[in-house]
Amino acid sequence: MKKAFYSILYYGVPVVILAVFVAAMNSAPYLKRSFGPHDDVPGLMAAVEAHVAAGRWDQARTDVERLIAAWETVTERIQFSVGRDKLTRISANLARLRGAVMAEDRAGALVELGEAWEQWDSLER
Secondary structure, three states, X not given: OHHHHHHHHHHHHHHHHXXXXXXXXXXXXXXXXXXXXHHOHHHHHHHHHHHHHHOOHHHHXXXXXXXXXXXXXXXXXXXXXXXXXXXXXXXXXHHHHHHHHHOOOHHHHHHHHHHHXXXXXXXXX
């Protein structure tokens, strides 16, 4: 009886630990999804894009700040399942987007949004 228990413990614990790590490393597609309006990165990127295209700079500034806060929330969830360089690239895109919106640079803001969209879509690859 003791031998069977130790055998299960000896082989079972490492298998369970490995399964948990594999699940954590492959969880990016699920963890990057929005769990509420406070972390809706794609929705906020679309809103900023619409405001920039229409020239509504005050609303774009507000939504950029909300977008950056949402990105920071999502970053905490996906940091172990996504490469650090991808997270850094999106953070840099959003920082440049903030500057372009503050300068009311439509072309620069749309370029940064386009690149941020591309990086967002490639997070789970």
